[in-house]
Amino acid sequence: MPDTARAAAGPTPERRYGNRPTMKDVAARAGVGLKTVSRVVNGEAGVSPDTERRVQESITALGFRRNDSARILRKGRTASIGLVLEDLADPFYAPLSRAVEEVARAHGALLINGSSAEDPAREQELVLALCARRVDGLVIVPASGDHRYLEPEIAAGVATVFVDRPPGHIEADQVLADSFAGARDGVAHLIAHGHRRIGFIGDRPGIHTAHERQRGYLAAMEAAQLPVHDGWVAAGTTDPERVRADAERMLSGPDGVTAFFAGNNRVTVTLVRVLAELDRPVALVGFDDFELADLLVPPVTVVAQDPAQLGRTAAGLLFRRLEGANDPPRRMTHPTRLIARGSGELPPAT
Amino acid sequence: MPDTARAAAGPTPERRYGNRPTMKDVAARAGVGLKTVSRVVNGEAGVSPDTERRVQESITALGFRRNDSARILRKGRTASIGLVLEDLADPFYAPLSRAVEEVARAHGALLINGSSAEDPAREQELVLALCARRVDGLVIVPASGDHRYLEPEIAAGVATVFVDRPPGHIEADQVLADSFAGARDGVAHLIAHGHRRIGFIGDRPGIHTAHERQRGYLAAMEAAQLPVHDGWVAAGTTDPERVRADAERMLSGPDGVTAFFAGNNRVTVTLVRVLAELDRPVALVGFDDFELADLLVPPVTVVAQDPAQLGRTAAGLLFRRLEGANDPPRRMTHPTRLIARGSGELPPAT
DNA sequence: GTGAAAGCGCTAACAC
DNA sequence: GTGTTAGCGCTTTCAC
Numbered sequence: 001m002p003d004t005a006r007a008a009a010g011p012t013p014e015r016r017y018g019n020r021p022t023m024k025d026v027a028a029r030a031g032v033g034l035k036t037v038s039r040v041v042n043g044e045a046g047v048s049p050d051t052e053r054r055v056q057e058s059i060t061a062l063g064f065r066r067n068d069s070a071r072i073l074r075k076g077r078t079a080s081i082g083l084v085l086e087d088l089a090d091p092f093y094a095p096l097s098r099a100v101e102e103v104a105r106a107h108g109a110l111l112i113n114g115s116s117a118e119d120p121a122r123e124q125e126l127v128l129a130l131c132a133r134r135v136d137g138l139v140i141v142p143a144s145g146d147h148r149y150l151e152p153e154i155a156a157g158v159a160t161v162f163v164d165r166p167p168g169h170i171e172a173d174q175v176l177a178d179s180f181a182g183a184r185d186g187v188a189h190l191i192a193h194g195h196r197r198i199g200f201i202g203d204r205p206g207i208h209t210a211h212e213r214q215r216g217y218l219a220a221m222e223a224a225q226l227p228v229h230d231g232w233v234a235a236g237t238t239d240p241e242r243v244r245a246d247a248e249r250m251l252s253g254p255d256g257v258t259a260f261f262a263g264n265n266r267v268t269v270t271l272v273r274v275l276a277e278l279d280r281p282v283a284l285v286g287f288d289d290f291e292l293a294d295l296l297v298p299p300v301t302v303v304a305q306d307p308a309q310l311g312r313t314a315a316g317l318l319f320r321r322l323e324g325a326n327d328p329p330r331r332m333t334h335p336t337r338l339i340a341r342g343s344g345e346l347p348p349a350t
Numbered sequence: 351m352p353d354t355a356r357a358a359a360g361p362t363p364e365r366r367y368g369n370r371p372t373m374k375d376v377a378a379r380a381g382v383g384l385k386t387v388s389r390v391v392n393g394e395a396g397v398s399p400d401t402e403r404r405v406q407e408s409i410t411a412l413g414f415r416r417n418d419s420a421r422i423l424r425k426g427r428t429a430s431i432g433l434v435l436e437d438l439a440d441p442f443y444a445p446l447s448r449a450v451e452e453v454a455r456a457h458g459a460l461l462i463n464g465s466s467a468e469d470p471a472r473e474q475e476l477v478l479a480l481c482a483r484r485v486d487g488l489v490i491v492p493a494s495g496d497h498r499y500l501e502p503e504i505a506a507g508v509a510t511v512f513v514d515r516p517p518g519h520i521e522a523d524q525v526l527a528d529s530f531a532g533a534r535d536g537v538a539h540l541i542a543h544g545h546r547r548i549g550f551i552g553d554r555p556g557i558h559t560a561h562e563r564q565r566g567y568l569a570a571m572e573a574a575q576l577p578v579h580d581g582w583v584a585a586g587t588t589d590p591e592r593v594r595a596d597a598e599r600m601l602s603g604p605d606g607v608t609a610f611f612a613g614n615n616r617v618t619v620t621l622v623r624v625l626a627e628l629d630r631p632v633a634l635v636g637f638d639d640f641e642l643a644d645l646l647v648p649p650v651t652v653v654a655q656d657p658a659q660l661g662r663t664a665a666g667l668l669f670r671r672l673e674g675a676n677d678p679p680r681r682m683t684h685p686t687r688l689i690a691r692g693s694g695e696l697p698p699a700t
Numbered sequence: 701g702t703g704a705a706a707g708c709g710c711t712a713a714c715a716c
Numbered sequence: 717g718t719g720t721t722a723g724c725g726c727t728t729t730c731a732c
Contacts, residue, residue: 019507070726098439101463110483191621250603383719386719
C-alpha cells in the first residue's frame, strides 16, 4: 500500500485541531517530501514547476492550512503584538486601538487586545497572558501604578511601549499627551473670558493624566492669582451620579462657580447634561474632543488630543524596537489643541 | 560539572524568544525533572511542598514564563478566538467588540481582532490568518458576500458565528438585528406624524443590513399607499459629501421631502448637520442609536439596536459550539426599539 | 531540485 | 512523588 493511500484511508488516528491535515499529509498525497511542501507553502525557491503544481493540488484537495502555532514555536517570532487598555469601547481608546492595529498590519503583525477595566490585577493578568503567548511586543495603557512585574519580560526582550499614561517604577518608552499644559491652557481660556470662580471635576487622581490635569487647573488659577476654594476641585470616578452631585454642589449658593473645566470626555458629557437643565448659562471647557461636540447647544469648547496619533506613535516606536533600535527609553509628548466652539466663551452669569 | 551549573554558566547558546528560560532550565536549576516543573507551573497535584518551593524559587530567579506557543501546539487548543469586523473604532462596533471580549474572558480565552475596512479581500486575509493561528473560533461581521473560502476551515472544526450580517453561500450561525422591521416601523412612525414625502438615505445596498432597511422603508411606504419618487431613495457610501448632496437634492423644489429616514448612524449624523443649516424643520428618524442623540436640538428619534447584546449573543453561541453543541446552524434575530425623542415627531413643514 | 533528521518547548502516557 | 520518553507540526541544517 503506497503512502498516498495510507494517509487518506484507514481508521483515522485521533488528530488535533479538529483533524486538520499537516504538511506530512500533503507530502504523502503529493508523493513528495515534507520539506518540499514547506517550500511551496512558504514560496521558497527551488521547486520545479511540476512539483509545485502537484503540491498545490494536494493542498487544495486536503484543505491544508499551515499551522502557525508550530511555525511560531520553531521561529521564535509570533508576528503579533498585544494591546492592553482600559476599555476597547471607549470613544477615546477605540481610535487609538484602531491606529495600533493599522500599524501592526503594515508590519504583517496581528493584534491581540484586552480591556483592563481600570483594574491593576486584570491588567497584569492580561499582560502576562500576552507574554506567555510570546507576543513580540506590547502597547499598554496602564491601569496599574507599578509595572515591576514586567521586568523579567522586558529583560527577556519583549518590547514595551506605554501610551496615554507613564509606567510605574520601570523605565520604558512612553507616548503621552501634554495633560498639564492642555488643562492649564483650557482653564486660562475661561479666565480670559472673565471667569474667576471655576470648578474642576476630574477622574480619580491616582490616574496620571487626571493628576496632571488637576495640576494644570491649579497652575492656571495660581498664575491668574485667583483663589481656589476647597469645594471647587472634585476628583473621583467618572460615574455620572458622582459628577452630577459634585457639579450641583459647586453651582449652589451665591458664590457658586460660573464655569467648569472637565477632566475628560465622560465628565464633559455629564456636565453638558447638568448644565442643560439650568436656567442660566455656565461656561464649560472639556478635556478630550468628542463626536458631535460642535452640534450641541452651545457647542462645546474642548482641549483636544488625538488618540489615533498617540496610537500610531506608540506602535511606531514599538516596531522600531522590534527592528532592533536600542537607544534609551524615550518619552514622547504630544501637544493638545484648544478648540473654541462656544461653551468656553460664555461670559460669567451676572 | 552538575547539570545545574551547566545550565547557568558557559557560553549561552543562541536561544529564541530573547533568550528566555525554559522548563528544562528551571528543572536543572531546581535539581528536579522537567515534568515536575510542568506540574508546578500548571498547578497539578503530586508535588511535595518542599519540591514545589524549590521549583517556585527557581522560576522566580530565572524569570520563567511558560511558553504558550509550545503548549498550544501540544494541546491543540489555543484558548483564543478571532473577531473580524469592519472598524474597531466605529461607535457601533466598538461595544460589540467589547462584549465579545468579555464573554471570551469569562471562558478563559483571549481575543484577536482585526478590521476588514469593508474590504472583502482584507476580510478573507484576516480570517485565514486567524485560522492559521488555529483560533478556536471566529466571530465575523462580513464585509464579503461569499464565504465559501471558509468551508475547509469550518469542516476542520473552526466554530464560526456571523453577526450583524449573514454569511454568503455557506450555512453558519448568525446573529442579526431585525433591520427590515426596524426600518419599516421607523418610517411608519414618520408617516403616522403626517409625512407623505419621505427620503431614504442608506449605506451601499450590497450590504445586507442596508438592503433590508431599504426594503423596510419601501414596505412602510407601500403599506401606507404612498408613492415613492425615484429621487427619494439614495444608497451609497456613508461619505458625508455624498450624503449631503443626496439630502440637498431631495430637499430641493416644491415637492421636496419633509422627512428623512437614515440608514445608519453615520448617515444620521451627517443629516443632523445638514438639517441644522435649514430654516425650516425637517423630521428625521435614524437607524442606530448614538451617544448624545438626546442632547441635540431637536433630540434625535432613532431605531435602536443593541450592539453589545449582538456581540454577547454571538460569542455565547460560539462558546456553545466550542463546548460541543452540534445542532444545525441557527439564525437569531434581535428586535429593534424605536426611541422617540423629538426629531421624528416634527410635523411636515407647510 | 529534493529529502532526512534534529529540535523548537511543551504535555501525555507511562514507568519507577 | 517523581522522571523518562515520545511527539504536537513546523523550520533549519545539511546531505544527496
